[in-house]
Amino acid sequence: MVKRKRAARRDSTQWFGVGVVAAGSLSVLCAAPAVAQDAKDTHYGFYGNPGLLDMPTAEVAPDGQLSLSHNRFGPMRRSTLTFQITPKMSGSFSYTGTDDLTDSFDIYWDRTFDLSYQIVDEGTLRPAIAVGLRDFIGTGLLSSEYVVATKSIGARLKVTGGLGWGRLASENSLGLSFGERDETVVETGGTLNSGQWFRGPVGTFGGLSYDITDKLTLLAEYSSDAYVAETERGILDHASPYNVGLSYAIHPNISMTMAYMYGDSIGFGISGHLNPNNPAYAGGIETAPLPVKQRPSRSADALGWSGAWIEDGRDAPGIRKALAGAMAKEGLTLEAMSLTATRAEIEFRNTRYPAHAQALGRLSRIATRAFPPSVETFVFTEVVKGMPVQSTVIPRRAIEQLEFEPAGEMLAATQFVDPRALPSDPMVPAEGAYPDFNWSVSPYLSATLFDPDSPIRADLGLRGNLSYEFVPGLSLTSTASLKMTGNVDDLETDSDDDALPPVRSNAAQYSNQFQLNSLAANWYAHPAENMFTRVSVGYLERMFGGVAGEVLWKKPENAYAIGAEVAYVKQRDYEDLFGFQDYDVVTGHISGYMDFGNGFHGQLDVGRYLAEDWGATLTLDREFNNGWRVGAYATLTDVPFEDFGEGSFDKGIRISMPVDWFIGTPTAETRDLNLNSLSRDGGARLDLSGRLYERVRDAGQAEVEDRWGRFWR
Amino acid sequence: MLTATRLRKAVMGLLVVSGLVLSACGNDVATDRTKATLDEVGTLIKSAFGRNKTATGPGDPNVMIANALREFEGAPLMFVLREKTGAYGMASIYGQNGRVTTWVTRDVVSMSLDRPMLTATRGFGNDLMSVEDGGAAGLIAARQAGSVQKTYRFLDGQDRTSRLILSCSIVPGETQTVESGVISTSTRVMRETCRKDAFKFTNTYWIDAQGRMVQSVQWAGAENGQLVLRRVRW
Numbered sequence: 001m002v003k004r005k006r007a008a009r010r011d012s013t014q015w016f017g018v019g020v021v022a023a024g025s026l027s028v029l030c031a032a033p034a035v036a037q038d039a040k041d042t043h044y045g046f047y048g049n050p051g052l053l054d055m056p057t058a059e060v061a062p063d064g065q066l067s068l069s070h071n072r073f074g075p076m077r078r079s080t081l082t083f084q085i086t087p088k089m090s091g092s093f094s095y096t097g098t099d100d101l102t103d104s105f106d107i108y109w110d111r112t113f114d115l116s117y118q119i120v121d122e123g124t125l126r127p128a129i130a131v132g133l134r135d136f137i138g139t140g141l142l143s144s145e146y147v148v149a150t151k152s153i154g155a156r157l158k159v160t161g162g163l164g165w166g167r168l169a170s171e172n173s174l175g176l177s178f179g180e181r182d183e184t185v186v187e188t189g190g191t192l193n194s195g196q197w198f199r200g201p202v203g204t205f206g207g208l209s210y211d212i213t214d215k216l217t218l219l220a221e222y223s224s225d226a227y228v229a230e231t232e233r234g235i236l237d238h239a240s241p242y243n244v245g246l247s248y249a250i251h252p253n254i255s256m257t258m259a260y261m262y263g264d265s266i267g268f269g270i271s272g273h274l275n276p277n278n279p280a281y282a283g284g285i286e287t288a289p290l291p292v293k294q295r296p297s298r299s300a301d302a303l304g305w306s307g308a309w310i311e312d313g314r315d316a317p318g319i320r321k322a323l324a325g326a327m328a329k330e331g332l333t334l335e336a337m338s339l340t341a342t343r344a345e346i347e348f349r350n351t352r353y354p355a356h357a358q359a360l361g362r363l364s365r366i367a368t369r370a371f372p373p374s375v376e377t378f379v380f381t382e383v384v385k386g387m388p389v390q391s392t393v394i395p396r397r398a399i400e401q402l403e404f405e406p407a408g409e410m411l412a413a414t415q416f417v418d419p420r421a422l423p424s425d426p427m428v429p430a431e432g433a434y435p436d437f438n439w440s441v442s443p444y445l446s447a448t449l450f451d452p453d454s455p456i457r458a459d460l461g462l463r464g465n466l467s468y469e470f471v472p473g474l475s476l477t478s479t480a481s482l483k484m485t486g487n488v489d490d491l492e493t494d495s496d497d498d499a500l501p502p503v504r505s506n507a508a509q510y511s512n513q514f515q516l517n518s519l520a521a522n523w524y525a526h527p528a529e530n531m532f533t534r535v536s537v538g539y540l541e542r543m544f545g546g547v548a549g550e551v552l553w554k555k556p557e558n559a560y561a562i563g564a565e566v567a568y569v570k571q572r573d574y575e576d577l578f579g580f581q582d583y584d585v586v587t588g589h590i591s592g593y594m595d596f597g598n599g600f601h602g603q604l605d606v607g608r609y610l611a612e613d614w615g616a617t618l619t620l621d622r623e624f625n626n627g628w629r630v631g632a633y634a635t636l637t638d639v640p641f642e643d644f645g646e647g648s649f650d651k652g653i654r655i656s657m658p659v660d661w662f663i664g665t666p667t668a669e670t671r672d673l674n675l676n677s678l679s680r681d682g683g684a685r686l687d688l689s690g691r692l693y694e695r696v697r698d699a700g701q702a703e704v705e706d707r708w709g710r711f712w713r
Numbered sequence: 714m715l716t717a718t719r720l721r722k723a724v725m726g727l728l729v730v731s732g733l734v735l736s737a738c739g740n741d742v743a744t745d746r747t748k749a750t751l752d753e754v755g756t757l758i759k760s761a762f763g764r765n766k767t768a769t770g771p772g773d774p775n776v777m778i779a780n781a782l783r784e785f786e787g788a789p790l791m792f793v794l795r796e797k798t799g800a801y802g803m804a805s806i807y808g809q810n811g812r813v814t815t816w817v818t819r820d821v822v823s824m825s826l827d828r829p830m831l832t833a834t835r836g837f838g839n840d841l842m843s844v845e846d847g848g849a850a851g852l853i854a855a856r857q858a859g860s861v862q863k864t865y866r867f868l869d870g871q872d873r874t875s876r877l878i879l880s881c882s883i884v885p886g887e888t889q890t891v892e893s894g895v896i897s898t899s900t901r902v903m904r905e906t907c908r909k910d911a912f913k914f915t916n917t918y919w920i921d922a923q924g925r926m927v928q929s930v931q932w933a934g935a936e937n938g939q940l941v942l943r944r945v946r947w
Contacts, residue, residue, distance in 0.1 A: 281838030282936075283868035288823035288835035291808025291815040355872055403810050404825060404832050406843050406866055407874055625871035664838060707872040712842060713835065 043209055043217060043247060044255070044271045046071040047134065048080020049092045049114060052207040052221040053243045053259050053267065055168075057160045058130035058150035060118050063087040064624065065275045066655075073259065073267030075099035075235040081653070081675075083630050085622060088118045091632075093653055093675065095450065096142065100235050109455060111647075113137050127151035134167070137192050144168040144225070145198050146205075160221075161206035166196065169203030170226035171241050177201045207243075219245040219259070227262065239263030276628035281664040283713055290326075290365045292403040295373040295396075307341030307374035315339075315372065316428065323370045324430050330362045331666070335383050335433045335472065338425035344371050345379040347388060347427060353666045354627050354658055356382065356704045360392055361711035364399045371396075381419050382699045385534075385690065386473030387526040388419035389699045390556060407711045416556055416701040420529040436469040444481060448488050448507075449675065459486030459511060473524045477690075479517040486511070499643035500681040501583055503543070503610040507679045509574040510542050516577045517542050518689065530555045532692050541687040544569040544610070545580065552692040554593075556701040563591040563693055567686055569610075585612055587686055593693055595702060599623055601631075610684040613637040617685065625706045627658030627670065635683030643682065650683035652676040774801055778945055782894060790894065790946045791816055793824065795837075796930075797938035803945075812850070824933075824940065828854045829903075829918050829926030831933060831940065839936035842866045842874060849905060852883050854924040856901045859883045863907060867934055879907040891919050891927045894945025900927050907932070914939075 042059045045051025048069035050059040061067065061084040069080045075098050082092040092114040101108035116132035127149040135142040148162030163174075166181065181200025207221030223241050230236040245259025245267065253274065259267040298305045309315055316339045323346070324334040331352025338345045344367065350359040360380055367378050378399075381391040398413035444463040449456055461483040469475040489511035520538030527533060532552040539545040546569035554561035566588035573579030589607030596602065603619040615637025621629045634651040641648035652675055659669040697703060774792070781790055781803040793816075794801040804824065807817035813832060815825040822836035830850040834841045847861035865877045886902035900919040907914055914932040921927055928943040 277870050279870045282870045283838065283840050283842070283872070285836065285838040287821035288807075288815075288817060291823070291825075292810050293808065294810055357872075400810065404813050404827070404843055406845070406876075625873065709842070709868045709872045709874040712833075713840065713868065 043219065044069055044082070044269075046073065046078065046257075046259075046267060046269055047092070047114065048078065048094055048271065049082045049090060049116060052160060052209060052219050053245050053257070053261065054223050054225055055160070055205045055207055055221045056116065056130070056132055056134075056146055056148050056162065057158070057209075058118060058122075058128040058148045058162075059158075060084060060088060060121075060128075060130075061090065061273070062275055062277075064277045064622070064628075065273055066630065067271055067273045069269060069271035071257075071267065071269035071271075073261045074265040075101070075230065083622075085630075090116050095455065097455070098230070098235070101230070101233060109450065110142065111450060112142055122150070122152060133197065136194075136197070142167060143193060143196065156211040158209045159206075160208065162204070164203045164205055164224045165198050165200055168205060168224045169201040170228050171203060171224045172205070172222070173201040173203050173224075175201075209247075215249040217247040219243075219247060219257070223262070236262070237264040243267075276624045276626065276630070276661070279626055279661040279664070283710070284660065284666060285664040286666055289330075289362050289713070290369070292365050292399055293369045294400050295368075298373075301373055304372040305374050307372075309372050309374075310339070310341040319370055320428065320430055323366065324432075326366045326370065327363065330359075330366065332359060332363060333433060334430040336427040336429045338427045339371075339375070340425055341374050343377040343379065343425065344375050345381060345391075345425060345427065347381045347383050349383050349433075350699075351668055353710075354660055354668050355666070355707035355710040355713075356699055357708045358666065358710035358713055360394075360704070361713065364394055364711075368396065368399055379422065383472065384695045384699050385522075385524040386469060386471070386475070387524050387532060387696075389526065389532075389696055390701060390704075391417045391419045391422050392704070393417060393422075403712065407709050410711055411705065411708050416704070418529050418556060420526060434469060434471055436467075438465075438467045440465045446486075446488070448679075454487070454490075457486070457488045457490065459483050459488045461486070463517075475522050475524075476520070477522060478519040479689075481515050481517055483511065483513050483515070500611045500613070500639060503571070503583070503585075503681050504679040504684040505681050506574075507543070510572075512575065514577075515542065522690065524692075532696050534690075534692050536688065536690075539572065539578075540567070540569065541689075543572055544686060545572050546570055546584075548686065548688055550688075550692050552696060554693070554696055554700070559595045559597060559702070561593040561693060561697070563593070565589050565591070565607075565688070565691075567688070569686060585610055589617075589685070591693070593697075601629075605685070609635075609637055609682070610686060611639070611681045613639045613682055615639075615683055617683070621654075626661055627656070628661065629654070629656040631655075635685075637683045639682035645680055647680065650676070650680055777801075777803060778894060782946060788946070790944070792894075792941075792943045792945050793818065794941040794943075795937065796941060824942070826926070826942070828924070829920060829929060830916075831929075831931040831942070834933050834937065834940075837933070837937050839867065839934055841934050841937075842868060847881075849881060849883060853903045853905065853918050853920060854926075856885050856903060856920050856924070857883070858885055865934070877909060879909045881905050881907040889919060893928060893943050896927060896944060896947060898922075898927055 042050050042061045044067060046054050048071065050057050050061060063084055065084045067082040071078050076096060078094050078096040080092050080094040082090055084090045094112045096112060097107040097109045099107055112135040114134045115136060116130050118128060118130040120126065120129050122128040129149045131147050134144045144164055144166035146162050146164045146168050148160060150158055150160045152158050177200055179199045181196045203224035205222055205224035210218045212218055221243050223243055227236050227238050231238045240263030243259055243261050245257050247255050247257040249255045254272045257269040261267045303309055320337050327334050327348065333349040335347040335349055348363065350356060353359040363380050376396050378394045378396060379391050381388045393415040395413060398410060402410045441462055441464045445458055445460055447456055447458040451457060461481050463479065463481040466478045467475055489508045516539060518539055518541060520536045520540055522534065522536045524534045530553055534550045537547045540548055546567060548565065548567035550563065550565040552561060552563040568586050571581040571583040573581055587608050587610055589605040591603060591605045594602045599622055601621045601623050604616060606616040608614050615635060617633055617635040619631055619633035621631030623629050632653050634649065636649050655673040657671045659667050659671060778792060785805065789806055791804045793804050802818040804816035804818045806814060807823055808815040813825050813827045815823050817823045824831060825833040827850045830846060830853060832844045843866045845864040847863055849861045849863055852859040860882045863879050863881050866874050869875045883903060883905045886904055888899060888901050891898060891900050898921045900921050903918040903920055905916040916931045918929040919927045930939050930941050933940045
């Protein structure tokens with residue numbers, strides 16, 4: 001299966017490669033950056049996704065593009081994150097605030113999700129056609145659905161027309177109706193309101209965009225949204241269904257929009273775009289690797305080729321020392337080495353290269369310089385958290401012959417093996433590899449979002465990390481933070497209903513000046529082929545302490561893996577760093593992981609959560625080879641929606657950004673952005689750090705192969 | 714112990730030469746600038762060793778070349794200029810694998826040449842990963858005409874290898890005397906024009922009687938443009 005995947009990839013890169021290079025060469029000739037297309041081609045409306053102003057269009061953004069927008073007009077302000085999930089499908093998350101919409105809040109805040117899917121793309125005569133859902137799992141207040149068509153006429157003009165339901169049928173209704181629309185507002189929100197999709201009266205809308213210059217675009221639309229609730233409430237005057245605006249690209253990836261909306265108010269919007277497909281520097285700007293060194297001829301080094309040098313046993317310590325020194329310069333740590341006359345095995349730690357293939361390449365280059373000529377086989381075993389995760393077997397002759405050949409040829413000569421399945425010569429630890437002590441102090445910003453009283457609360461301070469690994473696999477880790485300033489603890493916790501034990505809703509209580517986030521002893525092991533284990537004891541996370549055990553079964557060639565985790569934990573004290581409260585729980589999950597191979601990765605966790613509720617979490621990520629991940633998760637448990645509170649169930653969006661993508665030089669660091677619901681007690685999972693799957697997978701065969709192009713980089 | 718010392722020698726004793734890389738003139742990238750740039754570079758280098766010793770300043774390539782020649786007595790040296798940015802530096806030999814020589818600058822950017830022909834760069838960003846030359850390097854070194862298919866490989870933003878397949882024709886041109894650093898030799902100008910649909914570039918090589926490249930202007934990729942490579946000492 002792996003083979004087939006590789007073949008398919010090769011075909012697609014051939015085609016893709018030509019496209020990329022041709023576009024690049026154009027920019028050489030006319031000095032027009034190709035990225036300008038990203039933003040120019042697709043205009044983003046006030047809903048933060050492809051649209052005119054308030055009305056949607058059938059356009060799509062380039063695959064993978066992330067967009068962040070802020071738009072406001074009249075009493076409304078909306079911040080939106082949009083992701084082009086597949087070439088045809090995009091998803092948006094918006095946080096919308098409306099002044100005085102209800103009596104209970106000054107500003108009524110609502111979280112909404114939108115989806116749109118392009119059914120057909122534009123042809124010579126045929127328009128692009130898309131369907132979309134707005135606010136399809138929200139409170140239903142902004143809900144609407146549409147079918148829309150967009151056609152370019154010439155290079156500058158695009159015309160759009162569509163049919164709308166829900167909000168989008170409140171003006172200019174066609175007079176026909178598709179069944180009854182359930183108009184009740186779901187109080188707690190958060191569930192699929194599929195009962196009303198494409199139901200009820202149908203409205204028509206339309207508009208056009210015209211590129212006056214390459215940067216300036218004129219927008220005009222006829223809106224089928226009458227803003228009924230807002231008008232009744234007297235916060236918006238709907239004088240006309242016509243909206244006009246101008247959009248200006250102040251940067252290839254940033255555009256601003258000004259508009260005159262509904263004959264009453266001025267609208268303003270800004271949106272910025274970023275595409276994970278396009279790093280700052282393709283292939284990175286780190287320094288050149290060491291060149292491969294050919295072995296001397298047999299006549300020039302008869303002793304070395306004979307293998308007789310191994311007899312006196314005096315070479316190995318010197319090689320180990322020199323090897324460790326050369327590896328250190330490449331950010332690699334030598335843990336242990338074995339050496340016979342024909343084979344050398346190197347156990348190493350890679351803390352620098354997020355593309356593990358590059359670490360293997362750099363190690364290969366060093367190895368050609370380190371070992372006597374009779375050594376023909378190199379085995380490079382990557383060690384993660386003390387566990388030898390994967391062995392890569394490379395013939396020395398291949399390294400020597402393929403240094404300037406396409407990377408694929410090297411891959412064909414390479415074998416990946418589970419270290420436990422490989423007969424091993426006696427390994428000699430490198431001096432100074434253990435104990436391994438690491439520490440760091442860095443500033444942190446932790447934010448709590450979506451509290452109706454104050455949409456953003458944040459704590460700012462310093463966080464320290466400590467890790468002391470005594471022997472491979474056995475470590476003591478700790479994280480502590482010192483808060484400088486912040487207002488997270490002002491958060492009022494509504495634990496007035498006793499339906500669930502307060503396991504997360506009391507988070508603000510832990511927001512002390514000094515926090516011991518974790519202090520735990522960990523034992524990681526790779527006891528048998530395809531089997532990885534881990535046990536941790538101590539203060540496991542900010543709110544719970546106890547003991548947790550984890551097992552992972554993962555075969556290198558399989559796209560799936562299975563894991564299990566069980567923990568007995570007790571709730572930690574709010575004030576006392578080392579104290580506990582009375583509440584304790586046995587929690588745990590069975591987890592299934594699946595790499596779908598087309599850039600999507602799924603995870604299903606089934607088990608018992610912290611509030612003793614049973615259920616499952618489904619996570620789906622779009623993964624880019626370069627390390628970007630954009631995903632969403634949802635947890636459903638046996639907690640009734642009304643007991644859960646606002647949102648009905650736990651769900652969120654997570655984005656992981658590799659730092660090397662931005663700076664161009666290798667670092668394993670990532671920046672993670674998690675957009676969660678308010679901290680609720682239902683579906684809360686133990687926040688254990690260093691879970692096995694990610695650790696094992698990153699160094700595994702599939703991930704190494706995905707970025708194999710970096711082997712010779 | 715012999716192997717350990719060998720390794721240390723190799724790892725530590727990497728001869729890296731003076732490389733003052735600065736962004737100077739020009740973001741003008743039109744390909745027809747090649748000739749003008751070469752003439753410019755030619756005059757600069759000549760003047761470094763001839764009449765015009767007054768031209769000074771830390772950013773002066775003449776001074777840089779002169780210093781490098783003095784500092785690295787007897788070592789083979791190459792002057793490298795990235796036409797697109799105007800950045801330049803000196804390179805020395807980093808490694809040799811079969812017919813491919815790898816040159817490196819002080820800031821550890823490397824260029825690998827299969828005889829006269831650029832076959833890889835490392836450290837520029839958007840690097841040229843490999844070239845399957847279809848026999849081009851041999852033809853150019855032998856100063857012979859011919860037609861070949863070449864495949865250039867690059868990494869895309871997802872670390873996947875993309876390839877660009879081009880049809881190239883190699884045509885021997887006029888004879889020219891090249892004076893560069895301490896080298897003065899008679900060469901034949903070899904032009905290699907590569908096309909893929911409407912896209913095209915021309916590499917120019919000055920090859921001496923022994924088939925060695927004295928100077929050349931070679932395409933290193935869409936982002937990095939043309940590199941000017943000029944030996945100043947064999």
